[in-house]
């Protein structure tokens with residue numbers, strides 16, 4: 001019964017021929033009054049999962065969404081299709097809000113989008129009591145996860161919906177997908193009887209590539225010019241300053257780039273976002289403040305110029321590329337300084353020990369992905385609990401990296417760090433350690449008499465690039481750490497001992513020398 005009505009709405013209202021993936025099962029579950037927890041990758045088609053039941057069931061579908069900036073767009077798109085949709089949020093004139101409320105009470109709305117903080121006000125709850133509700137859709141449901149990167153405290157209040165309206169079906173949706181997050185969402189939203197729908201998270205059209213960072217802006221420019229000239233893309237950087245300088249650099253090089261970060265005024269942000277959505281070939285350089293809920297099908301590349309903090313965040317961000325199913329690129333440049341910087345940020349972050357440990361684990365998983373000699377997609381999807389075979393469409397599959405026995409090299413690094421600390425009480429950053437190993441006489445080595453150290457010059461056999469690779473991988477594997485005192489100086493860890501004593505063999509990923517010398521990223 002429900003399937004015929006649902007299919008009718010899909011075809012008549014939305015103009016699509018058939019359901020995709022789990023859509024039909026999800027829609028039927030909700031139409032029949034059941035709860036659902038939906039995990040679907042970005043671009044998978046989550047919206048229809050609550051829009052269609054809202055149209056089929058009697059009453060109004062209430063959509064809880066944190067994306068105030070996008071509500072107008074969503075409502076406009078639905079209105080164009082003849083769906084009676086509206087929103088309530090803080091940006092609205094009170095007279096407009098009053099009209100929306102009246103339309104809801106008169107049963108004239110199919111869908112009503114509400115921000116969570118608005119929904120939880122007494123006024124709004126009383127309004128909802130007086131009208132007829134088809135369902136509650138909780139979009140971006142991972143915002144309820146306190147460990148997640150998008151935590152919104154207001155989301156915690158949403159478990160109340162079930163107590164107040166026990167007979168109204170609820171559907172929670174997210175593109176974030178680890179088993180942990182799923183359990184947390186179900187718990188916090190009291191979705192005890194919900195059916196779980198977990199889609200495949202594979203996005204086969206996205207080519208994953210992780211390159212060694214050297215001159216990152218040049219590398220980025222080269223990637224854009226050779227592979228995505230004149231196409232739309234998003235470049236993610238860690239800080240506002242980074243975003244500003246990179247956008248300016250790209251503009252100076254003739255690329256139509258714009259910045260987006262929380263430090264810009266709401267007007268500038270809205271204008272930049274709107275240009276990105278409506279025009280072709282615009283590159284948005286942004287912090288992670290940009291992107292949630294953005295539905296632009298033809299984003300051809302997503303580039304990260306700094307290491308993301310977690311695999312979950314990274315996968316969500318890269319998932320914004322190639323929603324139309326056509327080939328797209330996810331490109332990440334990462335280097336030694338990223339590891340140093342992120343480890344330091346974790347040490348300095350507020351929060352208790354267990355919070356920092358969790359951040360550390362997330363970073364480790366991200367580093368594991370960067371340093372892997374196994375298919376990137378196999379790694380990524382394993383993180384989300386899905387098993388696949390090697391994809392043939394990532395840098396590792398296309399140009400398998402070589403592994404080499406780096407045990408002796410690692411011992412040289414670790415003993416240099418050890419000696420400087422034990423014999424001189426000194427700690428240094430990566431650059432100086434490498435100078436010592438390579439026997440490079442500098443002002444600093446002269447000043448501190450480092451030429452007399454027994455490790456001075458023991459590493460002339462490897463290049464700067466190779467040494468940076470060794471240090472980076474030692475840091476990534478936790479065999480070397482960043483000193484708590486700050487300034488990016490290096491120190492030994494518990495794990496260093498086994499390597500120093502020769503009890504542990506260390507296979508490392510070989511750096512590509514040719515890339516660094518020319519400052520290029522290779523053909524990839």
Ligand code: ADP
Pocket residue numbers: 016017018019020023040041042043044045046047048295297323
């Ligand atoms: P998500 O919210 O999961 O990121 P959307 O709901 O925005 O994804 O859908 C992504 C795109 O796929 C949209 O352009 C949408 O119109 C399209 N889409 C969704 N379902 C179908 C379908 N059954 N057939 C064709 N296109 C669809």
